[in-house]
Amino acid sequence: MKILKYILSISFCCVLVTVFGQNAVRSGVTKIVCQGHAAKNAILLRWAPDGEAVWRLGNKYGYVLERFTVVRDGKVLTTKQVDASKHIIKPQPLPKWDTIANADDNAAVIAQAIYGDDFDVSLSDNNKVANILNKTNQATQRYDMAMFAADQSFNAALFSGLAWKDSLVKPNERYLYRVSSAIPRQLAKTDTALVYIGLEDFKQLPKPSSILAEFGDRSVILRWDFGTFRQFYTSYIVERSDDDGKSFKPVQGKPVTNLNNIPAGQKSATLLYIDSFPQNDIPIRYRIAGISLFGDTGPYSNEVAGKGKVYLAVTPAIQRMNFDKGKYALEWDFADSMNSRIKGFILQSAQTFEGPYKTTTKLIPAKERQVAIDTVAATNYYIISAVGIDNKITSSSPYFFQDQDSTPPLTPVNVRAAVDTNGIVAITWDKNTEVDLAGYKVLRRDKAEAEFSPLFDTARVKNIYRDTLNLKMLNKKVFYVVRAVDKHYNESPFSVPVEITKPDKIPPSPAVFKDYSVSVKGLIVQWVNSADEDVDESVLYRKQTSSAASSWVPLQTFKNGISKAASYIDTSAQPGTMYSYTIIVTDSSGNKSLPANPLTIKAPAAERIKTAVKDIFLTVDRDKRTITVAWQQLNVPNVRLVELFRAQDKQPLSLYKQFKDKESNFVDNGLYANTMYKYGVRVLYRNGKYSDLLIKTINY
Numbered sequence: 001m002k003i004l005k006y007i008l009s010i011s012f013c014c015v016l017v018t019v020f021g022q023n024a025v026r027s028g029v030t031k032i033v034c035q036g037h038a039a040k041n042a043i044l045l046r047w048a049p050d051g052e053a054v055w056r057l058g059n060k061y062g063y064v065l066e067r068f069t070v071v072r073d074g075k076v077l078t079t080k081q082v083d084a085s086k087h088i089i090k091p092q093p094l095p096k097w098d099t100i101a102n103a104d105d106n107a108a109v110i111a112q113a114i115y116g117d118d119f120d121v122s123l124s125d126n127n128k129v130a131n132i133l134n135k136t137n138q139a140t141q142r143y144d145m146a147m148f149a150a151d152q153s154f155n156a157a158l159f160s161g162l163a164w165k166d167s168l169v170k171p172n173e174r175y176l177y178r179v180s181s182a183i184p185r186q187l188a189k190t191d192t193a194l195v196y197i198g199l200e201d202f203k204q205l206p207k208p209s210s211i212l213a214e215f216g217d218r219s220v221i222l223r224w225d226f227g228t229f230r231q232f233y234t235s236y237i238v239e240r241s242d243d244d245g246k247s248f249k250p251v252q253g254k255p256v257t258n259l260n261n262i263p264a265g266q267k268s269a270t271l272l273y274i275d276s277f278p279q280n281d282i283p284i285r286y287r288i289a290g291i292s293l294f295g296d297t298g299p300y301s302n303e304v305a306g307k308g309k310v311y312l313a314v315t316p317a318i319q320r321m322n323f324d325k326g327k328y329a330l331e332w333d334f335a336d337s338m339n340s341r342i343k344g345f346i347l348q349s350a351q352t353f354e355g356p357y358k359t360t361t362k363l364i365p366a367k368e369r370q371v372a373i374d375t376v377a378a379t380n381y382y383i384i385s386a387v388g389i390d391n392k393i394t395s396s397s398p399y400f401f402q403d404q405d406s407t408p409p410l411t412p413v414n415v416r417a418a419v420d421t422n423g424i425v426a427i428t429w430d431k432n433t434e435v436d437l438a439g440y441k442v443l444r445r446d447k448a449e450a451e452f453s454p455l456f457d458t459a460r461v462k463n464i465y466r467d468t469l470n471l472k473m474l475n476k477k478v479f480y481v482v483r484a485v486d487k488h489y490n491e492s493p494f495s496v497p498v499e500i501t502k503p504d505k506i507p508p509s510p511a512v513f514k515d516y517s518v519s520v521k522g523l524i525v526q527w528v529n530s531a532d533e534d535v536d537e538s539v540l541y542r543k544q545t546s547s548a549a550s551s552w553v554p555l556q557t558f559k560n561g562i563s564k565a566a567s568y569i570d571t572s573a574q575p576g577t578m579y580s581y582t583i584i585v586t587d588s589s590g591n592k593s594l595p596a597n598p599l600t601i602k603a604p605a606a607e608r609i610k611t612a613v614k615d616i617f618l619t620v621d622r623d624k625r626t627i628t629v630a631w632q633q634l635n636v637p638n639v640r641l642v643e644l645f646r647a648q649d650k651q652p653l654s655l656y657k658q659f660k661d662k663e664s665n666f667v668d669n670g671l672y673a674n675t676m677y678k679y680g681v682r683v684l685y686r687n688g689k690y691s692d693l694l695i696k697t698i699n700y
Contacts, residue, residue: 028189029189029190029191030049030050030051030053030054030188030189030190030191031049031050031190031191031193032047032048032049032050032063032179032180032181032190032191032192032193033047033048033049033050033193034046034047034177034179034193034194034195035047035195035293036177036195036197036201037197037292037293037294037296038197038198038199038200038201038202038203039202039294039296040199040202041167041169041199042165042166042167042169043165043166043169043175043177043197043198043199044154044163044164044165044166044294045065045163045164045165045166045177045179045195046150046154046157046162046163046293046294047063047162047163047179047193048147048150048162049181049190051143052139052140052142052143053188054181054183054188054190055143055146055147056139056143057181057183057187057188058161058181058182058183059090059091059114059160059161060090061090061181061182061183061184062088062089062090062161062181062182063088063089063090063161063162063179063180063181063182064086064087064088064089064178064179064180064181064182065086065087065088065089065164065177065178065179066084066085066086066087066177066178066179067083067084067085067086067166067175067176067177067178068082068083068084068175068176068177068178069082069083069084069173069174069175070082070174070175070176070196071173071174071198072172072173073172074172087164088182089161089164090161091114091159091160091161092159092160092161094111094115096159097111097115097159100155100156100159104153104155104156105149105254106149106150106152106153106156107149107153107155107156107159109145109146109148109149109156110146110149110150110156110159110160111159113142113143113145113146113149114142114146114160146160150162150163151234151293152234152235152255152257152291153295154293154294154295155295169198169199170199171198171199171200173198173199174196174197174198174200175196175197175198176194176195176196177194177195177196177197178192178193178194179192179193179194179195180192180193204299205232205233205290205292205296205298205299206229206232206298206299207298207299207300207301208224208225208229208233208236208288208289208290208298208300208301209224209225209228209229209301210224210301210302210304211223211224211286211287211288211301211302211304212224212304213286213304213305213306215284215306215307215308215309216308216309216311217280217308217309217310217311218276218277218278218279218280218308219274219275219276219277219308220274220275220276220277220284220286220306220308221272221273221274222238222272222273222274222275222286222288222304223270223271223272224236224270224271224288224301225269225270225271226258226269226270226271227269227270229290230269232290232292232298233290233291233292233298234257234291234292234293235255235256235257235290235291236255236256236257236271236288236289236290236291237250237255237256237288237289237290237291237297238250238251238252238256238273238275238286238288239251239286239287239288239289239300240275240277240284240285240286241284241285241286241287241303242277242282242284244282244283244285244305245285245303245305248285248287251273251275255291256271256273257271258271277308279308280307280308280309280310281307281308282307283305283306283307284305284306284307284308285303285304285305286303286304286305287300287301287302287303287304288300288301289301309390309392310341310388310389310390311388311392312338312341312342312386312388312392312394313338314334314335314338314394315386315394315395315396316332316333316334316345316384316385316386316394316395316396317332317333317334317396317397318330318331318332318382318383318384318396318397318399319331319332319333321373321382321399321401322370327372327373327374328372328373329370329371329372329373330347330370330371330373330382330384330399331369331370332345332369332370332384332396333369334369334386336367338386339366339367340366341388341389342366342386342387342388342389343363343366343387343388343389343391344363344364344365344366344368344386344387345363345364345365345366345368345371345384345385345386345387346359346361346363346364346384346385346387346393347359347360347361347364347371347373347382347383347384347385348360348382348383348384348385348395349380349381349382349383350380350381350383350398351380351381352381353381353398353400355381357381357383360373363387371384380400380401380402381398381399381400381401382398382399382401383395383396383397383398383399384396384399402487402488406488406490407490408484408486408490408491408492408493409432409434409436409437409484409485409486409490409491409492410432410434410484410492411483411484411492411493411494411495412429412430412432412440412463412482412483412484412492412495413429413430413495413496414429414430415427415428415429415480415481415482415495415496415498416428416429416498417480417498417500418500419469419500419501419502419503420503421503422503423468423469423470423471423502423503423505424466424467424468424469425466425467425468425469425478425480425500426464426465426466427442427464427465427466427467427480427482427498428463428464429463429482429495430463431463432484434484434486436486436487436488437484437485437486437487438459438461438485438486438487438489439458439459439460439461439484439485440459440460440461440463440465440482440483440484440485441454441455441456441459441460441482441483441485441491442454442455442456442460442465442467442480442481442482443455443480443481443482443483443494444467444478444479444480445478445479446473446475446477446478446479447475447477448477448479452479452481452494455467459485467480469502471502471503471504471505471506472505472506473502474506475502476501476502476504477499477500477501477502478499478500478502479497479498479499479500480497480498480500481494481495481496481497481498482494482495483495503589504534504587504588504589504591505589505591506591507587507591507592507593507594508530508532508534508535508585508586508587508591508592508593509530509531509532509585509593510530510583510584510585510593510594510595510596511527511528511529511530511538511583511585511593511596512527512528512596512597513525513526513527513581513583513596513597513599514526514527514528516599516601518601518603518604519569521569521571522569522570522571522572522573523569523570523573523579523601523603524567524568524569524570525540525567525568525570525581525599525601526566526567527566527567527583527596528566529566529585530585530593532585532587534587534588534589535560535585535586535587535588536559536560536586536587536588537557537558537559537560537585537586538557538558538560538583538584538585538586539554539556539557539558539583539584539586540554540555540556540557540558540568540581540582540583541553541554541555541581541582541583541584541595542555542570542579542580542581543579543580544577544578544579545578545579545580545600546577546578552582555568555570555581556568573601573603574603575603575604576602576603576604577602577603578600578601578602578603579600579601579602579603580598580599580600581598581599581600581601582595582596582597582598582599583595583596584596604689611634611691611692611694612633612634612636612639612682612683612691612692613631613632613633613634613642613681613682613683613691613694614631614632614633614634615631615632615694616629616630616631616632616679616681616694616695616696617629617630617631617632618679618696618698620698620700624669625669625670625671626667626668626669626671627667627668627671627677627698627700628665628666628667628668629644629665629666629667629668629679629681630664630665630666631664631665631681631694632664633662633664633683636683636691638685638686638687639661639683639684639685639686640661640684640685640686641658641659641660641661641683641684642658642659642660642661642663642681642682642683642684643655643657643658643659643681643682643683643684644656644657644658644659644666644679644680644681645679645680645681645682645693645695646668646677646678646679646680647677647678647680648672648675648676648677648678649675649676653678653680653693653695671700672700673700674699674700675699675700676697676698676699676700677697677698677699677700678695678696678697679695679696679697679698680693680694680695680696681693681694682694
């Protein structure tokens with residue numbers, strides 16, 4: 001048979017396949033998807049199985065189409081009034097395909113997919129689609145191409161058993177169509193499609209969106225909205241007019257479609273078509289019309305018109321900058337054969353690669369290949385551009401030129417600096433006026449005798465800089481200088497240094513307690529003052545340790561420079577009470593030190609008996625070389641021991657002997673002649689407290 005030898009060669013202008021049943025949900029039951037269309041005198045139906053296996057079995061067993069008349073003259077019919085009809089629809093036998101396949105390439109594709117021994121899909125050489133289906137399985141290719149071809153030709157879909165035209169319909173009736181497969185259930189489980197429709201559902205097809213056209217040299221790229229109209233049209237007719245709209249002809253024999261499988265819900269898909277025409281100097285017009293799934297052609301879009309444009313195929317290329325007799329000249333290359341296609345050249349310059357570039361010359365004649373430059377900056381970038389006869393411009397790459405320069409810029413003047421409480425320093429200075437100025441560098445040193453160090457590597461253009469100081473560093477002063485840098489990296493001398501005083505955020509060092517003692521006057525605390533030079537005051541605090549509700553209370557404030565006192569007698573301490581002491585130091589900036597480590601002291605109890613020894617008697621016996629020490633003790637209770645102290649000459653008293661209660665004398669021997677002796681007696685009570693020490697002196 002002729003069509004069995006048919007090897008498909010189709011010219012597709014887009015990129016993806018639109019398969020009719022692409023939105024069907026895949027599950028254990030294969031769906032049959034169906035759409036209905038109300039024409040003026042007929043109802044058209046199109047269906048498709050969602051899967052290659054069911055399609056192949058459907059070609060063998062066919063599909064069951066049932067029609068039920070459910071509404072007549074606006075009234076729903078009863079069960080007995082419903083008219084029903086049933087059809088078994090299969091692909092046409094192979095001999096009947098010859099005529100339609102010779103006239104319709106889509107029919108030939110379907111016939112080959114259903115009946116052919118081989119299925120070879122090849123693209124024409126002038127179509128540069130890299131990959132049409134991305135599938136290697138031949139059975140899947142048959143199914144995909146058959147579904148695609150049926151979408152493009154309703155007649156071919158009728159022949160393949162995937163469509164039905166019902167002409168036995170009336171305008172006063174509405175019908176329910178039911179489509180299911182005749183495949184035995186043991187071979188495949190399929191779903192049923194339902195369509196409820198009547199002739200009154202007829203609607204005009206929409207007008208496609210306007211075409212966007214980009215004209216080139218005897219060519220045009222046409223773009224229009226495909227995704228929005230996807231539910232209405234499967235392909236488009238593109239027509240062109242070469243006589244300014246008097247007549248239109250199709251640009252090719254086959255409709256244009258999109259081979260792209262657009263994801264569900266996505267509307268923003270554009271169809272693209274490239275056309276060529278003989279000459280550029282005449283107006284060309286285009287229009288498009290859509291072809292629906294059921295073979296209907298919709299209204300034409302608005303026309304789009306334009307002319308072909310000649311674009312320059314080459315760009316100028318700058319070669320060199322010459323210097324002769326005190327003048328500069330820029331040279332470039334450009335094909336002489338292109339002189340007739342340009343009006344001339346323009347020169348542009350900028351001080352940076354990115355621009356902005358400014359035009360520095362009038363239009364240079366097309367035959368010229370160099371231009372004189374009166375003023376050359378120390379650093380410049382140049383672009384030479386060819387201006388086409390259609391005013392389109394093609395430009396060279398930027399050309400960098402740097403003149404020789406060893407003169408540094410002037411030293412920046414009027415450098416100022418201000419610092420806030422957070423350590424943010426704003427440094428400003430007057431702008432330099434050099435044309436080739438690249439920027440400035442700011443340098444800093446933290447001590448008057450140190451070297452200046454740059455705060456950043458590259459020159460900055462603005463004449464202001466903000467620096468951030470570390471306020472925890474101990475230096476009080478910071479110094480800044482500024483220098484200017486030109487585009488040849490020549491640097492000016494340092495500016496006059498500007499000095500600032502850092503805001504003081506460092507708290508002073510705390511005081512340290514070193515000792516304490518207890519006297520009849522009170523509790524005595526001693527400490528070492530903070531060593532910081534800017535100390536303003538030190539405050540001594542006290543709290544009662546034995547009470548949880550007690551808080552720190554200031555006892556005394558010591559002003560630096562007024563009082564260097566490093567001790568304090570607490571005369572208000574209550575007997576038998578435990579106290580803690582601390583000190584907080586404040587500097588001249590209001591910074592406070594950490595509290596000193598607390599010192600805790602317990603005041604002596606109040607029940608101490610001051611006098612327990614009434615008197616001491618000293619008797620010298622020079623012959624025996626002894627001194628008899630006798631004391632008169634008061635009658636006091638709870639005495640544990642009596643303690644005797646002795647000192648020689650100017651030495652301090654030390655414990656010499658201990659006696660039981662009621663003992664009242666002691667003979668001291670082993671003495672030195674002509675020596676002053678001092679004796680003291682006191683009582684130690686059972687609770688650990690002492691009486692006052694009574695002292696007497698004698699010269700031996």
